[in-house]
Amino acid sequence: MNPAVHLDGITKRFPGVVANDDVDLAVERGSVHALLGENGAGKTTLMNVLYGLYEPTEGTVRLDGEPQSFDSPRDAIDAGIGMIHQHFMLVDPMTVWENVVLGNEPTTWGGLRVDKEAAREAVVELSERYGFDVDPDAAIADVSVGEQQRVEILKALYRGADVLIMDEPTAVLTPQEVEELYGVFEELTEQGKTIIFISHKLGEALSAADDITVLRDGVNVGTVAAEDVTREDLAEMMVGREVLMEPATTPQEAGDRVLSVSGLDVDDDRGVRAVSDLSFELRAGEVFGIAGVDGNGQSQLVEAITGLRELADGEIHYLGESLSGTTRRDRIDRGMAFIPEDRQERGLVMSYDLTENAILGSQHDQPFARGGRLDWSASRDHAESVIEQYDVRPPDAAAEAEALSGGNQQKFIVGREFERDPDLVVAMHPTRGVDIGSTEFLHDRLLELRAEGKAVLLVSSKLDEVQGLSDRLAVIHEGEFSGVVDPATVTEEEIGLLMAGETPDDDSVEAASLHEEATDQIAGDPTADGDEVDA
Amino acid sequence: MSDAGPDAGGTPSVVSRLIAPFVDRSVAERLVISVAAILLSIAVGFVIVLISGRIAQCSTAAWTMPLTGIGFCYDPIQVYVVLFNGAFGNPIAVGEPGLFNPNWTPFNLSLGLTLSETTLLIFTGLSVAVAFRAGLFNIGTQGQLVVGALATALTVIAAAPLLPEGPVGGAVLIVLGTAAGAVGGGFWGAIPGALKAYADANEVITTIMLNFVAANVAYVLVLEVFRAEGSSVVATQYVPEYAQFLPWFFPQSADFAVVALLVGIAFIGALYYLIEHTSFGYDVRTSGVQAAAAEYGGVNAKLTTVRAMTLSGALGGIGGSVWVLMSEGRWMASIPSLGFDGITVSILAGNNPIGVLPAAFLFGILKGGALEIGFRTDVPTELVGVLRGLIILFVAMPEFFRMIGKYAGIGAGGPGGGVRTDPDETDGAVGTDGGEADA
Numbered sequence: 025m026n027p028a029v030h031l032d033g034i035t036k037r038f039p040g041v042v043a044n045d046d047v048d049l050a051v052e053r054g055s056v057h058a059l060l061g062e063n064g065a066g067k068t069t070l071m072n073v074l075y076g077l078y079e080p081t082e083g084t085v086r087l088d089g090e091p092q093s094f095d096s097p098r099d100a101i102d103a104g105i106g107m108i109h110q111h112f113m114l115v116d117p118m119t120v121w122e123n124v125v126l127g128n129e130p131t132t133w134g135g136l137r138v139d140k141e142a143a144r145e146a147v148v149e150l151s152e153r154y155g156f157d158v159d160p161d162a163a164i165a166d167v168s169v170g171e172q173q174r175v176e177i178l179k180a181l182y183r184g185a186d187v188l189i190m191d192e193p194t195a196v197l198t199p200q201e202v203e204e205l206y207g208v209f210e211e212l213t214e215q216g217k218t219i220i221f222i223s224h225k226l227g228e229a230l231s232a233a234d235d236i237t238v239l240r241d242g243v244n245v246g247t248v249a250a251e252d253v254t255r256e257d258l259a260e261m262m263v264g265r266e267v268l269m270e271p272a273t274t275p276q277e278a279g280d281r282v283l284s285v286s287g288l289d290v291d292d293d294r295g296v297r298a299v300s301d302l303s304f305e306l307r308a309g310e311v312f313g314i315a316g317v318d319g320n321g322q323s324q325l326v327e328a329i330t331g332l333r334e335l336a337d338g339e340i341h342y343l344g345e346s347l348s349g350t351t352r353r354d355r356i357d358r359g360m361a362f363i364p365e366d367r368q369e370r371g372l373v374m375s376y377d378l379t380e381n382a383i384l385g386s387q388h389d390q391p392f393a394r395g396g397r398l399d400w401s402a403s404r405d406h407a408e409s410v411i412e413q414y415d416v417r418p419p420d421a422a423a424e425a426e427a428l429s430g431g432n433q434q435k436f437i438v439g440r441e442f443e444r445d446p447d448l449v450v451a452m453h454p455t456r457g458v459d460i461g462s463t464e465f466l467h468d469r470l471l472e473l474r475a476e477g478k479a480v481l482l483v484s485s486k487l488d489e490v491q492g493l494s495d496r497l498a499v500i501h502e503g504e505f506s507g508v509v510d511p512a513t514v515t516e517e518e519i520g521l522l523m524a525g526e527t528p529d530d531d532s533v534e535a536a537s538l539h540e541e542a543t544d545q546i547a548g549d550p551t552a553d554g555d556e557v558d559a
Numbered sequence: 560m561s562d563a564g565p566d567a568g569g570t571p572s573v574v575s576r577l578i579a580p581f582v583d584r585s586v587a588e589r590l591v592i593s594v595a596a597i598l599l600s601i602a603v604g605f606v607i608v609l610i611s612g613r614i615a616q617c618s619t620a621a622w623t624m625p626l627t628g629i630g631f632c633y634d635p636i637q638v639y640v641v642l643f644n645g646a647f648g649n650p651i652a653v654g655e656p657g658l659f660n661p662n663w664t665p666f667n668l669s670l671g672l673t674l675s676e677t678t679l680l681i682f683t684g685l686s687v688a689v690a691f692r693a694g695l696f697n698i699g700t701q702g703q704l705v706v707g708a709l710a711t712a713l714t715v716i717a718a719a720p721l722l723p724e725g726p727v728g729g730a731v732l733i734v735l736g737t738a739a740g741a742v743g744g745g746f747w748g749a750i751p752g753a754l755k756a757y758a759d760a761n762e763v764i765t766t767i768m769l770n771f772v773a774a775n776v777a778y779v780l781v782l783e784v785f786r787a788e789g790s791s792v793v794a795t796q797y798v799p800e801y802a803q804f805l806p807w808f809f810p811q812s813a814d815f816a817v818v819a820l821l822v823g824i825a826f827i828g829a830l831y832y833l834i835e836h837t838s839f840g841y842d843v844r845t846s847g848v849q850a851a852a853a854e855y856g857g858v859n860a861k862l863t864t865v866r867a868m869t870l871s872g873a874l875g876g877i878g879g880s881v882w883v884l885m886s887e888g889r890w891m892a893s894i895p896s897l898g899f900d901g902i903t904v905s906i907l908a909g910n911n912p913i914g915v916l917p918a919a920f921l922f923g924i925l926k927g928g929a930l931e932i933g934f935r936t937d938v939p940t941e942l943v944g945v946l947r948g949l950i951i952l953f954v955a956m957p958e959f960f961r962m963i964g965k966y967a968g969i970g971a972g973g974p975g976g977g978v979r980t981d982p983d984e985t986d987g988a989v990g991t992d993g994g995e996a997d998a
Contacts (some may be wrong), residue, residue: 054563353857362855370855375848380841387841396837528632 025091028053034083058233076100106180121147170201199520245472279308282479288338298324313494321503361446382407416438567944600953608635645931670815673927680919681823682878683901693867694847699766701898702773707876712890729801740880748872755859790896794891
């Protein structure tokens, strides 16, 4: 039997770049196939060829053995291919069923009137057939992210998709929702649908897929059955060398209190409370991790600490002194390094070269500035040293930031901030978009800083990252800590429940106790406070 | 595509690194484009002169088209020859044997007028450029110039009796007057800066409004309080002769002083250094190109806005000082629109202080040449205005020429443009389009 999808020797060239080089990919009907690779490996390009967005430079797309030639996604949809993007394309105020039929409404009166009953009926029937738990009359704005994703799948099915392409489907989901998604996969494949999903997460590919194809630098490194490989095998295929998966944390005594946050309230740009009554503290030589689904107040919390956002209420103490009334500049001067979540907006000036970017934040400080004068040769030396230590490519201090790939931009920012000799590092998604090999290095470097007695506040949506690096791990949900756990003993499932705002019954979770404890220490522990204020 | 970068600079890297700061690719490119723009504008202007020359009535044809024998009232070649030649005082002898005019000296009236305009536009151009680099659109240079000019005139007139007459007193008065102009203009620029920073008022609107306020308040002040006795126009009395910039080599009537031009060029250098080589300049530039990154880097956005607008206003104010002390000798109500021309000069210069010099010089040439056309030909001044406008219009749209260049196959990128490294977002958009369009 012919495979449902067969990409035969696909090569896609862009001026100066070969995104896919003679890639073969065969996907059996009714199977789940993971397309695994690091950023820039060519996964998305390959799927865009299948979806008709790009025309391949060489090679053929075959569906059930029939060669196809797609001029546009419309041709691909007609041929039974559906694509679900990472960011959903749904209309928030409209209902589930309206979104599903949007653009393909059944009509009466010769196309003048939408047949609402028939449309709704079709959607209900479809969701029942696949066992989807969605309310057809709920507005999109009111349903969870996981449900929105199912609506996207329904949309594709409604248009007659037999092959579903999903781009990083778990990126926006909580672990529980991920499990549900795997269930959806099973339902779909049982009914003969074929699923291809793009991912750069090893665990996800292993648990959800039947077969895994690994792309590296636009080349198919190999297709393997999920049951025959280990994480280490896959990581080696992706990176091209052996990778140490677990960062080696050694136990270490925490030192003096570096940061303490008490009763913190922060509003977002719209004036809506994003962080409410949050308290915690962070000591020297300690990594405090904050896990959570993006958009639960992490950004506002970090901005408040680093001086980019006003507090609505509460207090932040840094190195024994209150930060109220201090500017961002003061905090930089007092040794607070910050890896922002948005590297292209904040972390780098895109039109500046790396020499100029190397002094962002230090533009008034020795040795880069003396008496208001900039010393460009000192900043070039600094840029070159960061480039060399952190393996930034291309290794050229005169390259403009926008010419670098996302992962290399990130490495440069992390390098710049780590080499500031900080007392506190606030790291938000420090390895986002960075390949496995470099991630390993950045993690090692972060643990070195910890060993040197720096305090690290680590915010990440990568569970294995926060869990593997943190000494203590808080889970944030809707602006509050739903729990602070010991990362060594907590399970992924427990974290998942906390991320969804539920409290698991387990001894390792001290959800309620933390809050009072932290407040007590700040307000009523004279011995701990005393010596730090003096210092 | 990013791999091509480091390899390309293999062997000639030493040479290119030495030369790069002076002629980096974009500067050379801009130069070529500017020249091409001027040539194209001349071609278009040529046709316009011919058509107007056909429509106009005249007894004898100034130019007869070869072969066809059709006569035209204006000679397009002559117009452009006079425009550019005249701006320099006719160094090229037209219609006579021998290419160069033996009687030509650089210190002539026409070149003086050209350079006078150039000098004034250097200051207003720098004023607009500094604000631009901080991401601020200062349309208020004109108002800052008016205020600066008045401050200069009043300060010099008030201080003159206290100082000895002669070159020493004059020098002190000039410095004092220029400082007063800088303070006055700086104050007038700081107002919209503060409004922007602390009240979130759009600087485009506030600076335009403050132009009217400046012009009218200054008018009433001079009309009611500081008007020179017996003057038929609304003007202050003249500042003493010794407190004005001396013309040195050029004729008095050119209203041009070499010293002022040299001061202007010194300001260009100083400003370039300030923007490229100081912490303050780094803050200003970063705020201009990427405000969020500047904030992340500890730049106080509000303070930087106020400072940049104050500096911009001060430069406009100094432009006013030079106008009083070099051109007019007093403050008078009919101030030319140097501040507005400064906007065009700055844009032509790519908001780069160094570029302000050639841009201001081009404006100077067009001004000097236009006067010359008026003297020497029958071409109406309105038509000359059209030709000037055409040149500026073409020079001001380098993007247009870059596009033409691309389609003509010059340069690296094809019409398709560059390749994006992160295709995710657009893919999504295209995907939905395709999906929904088939309904």
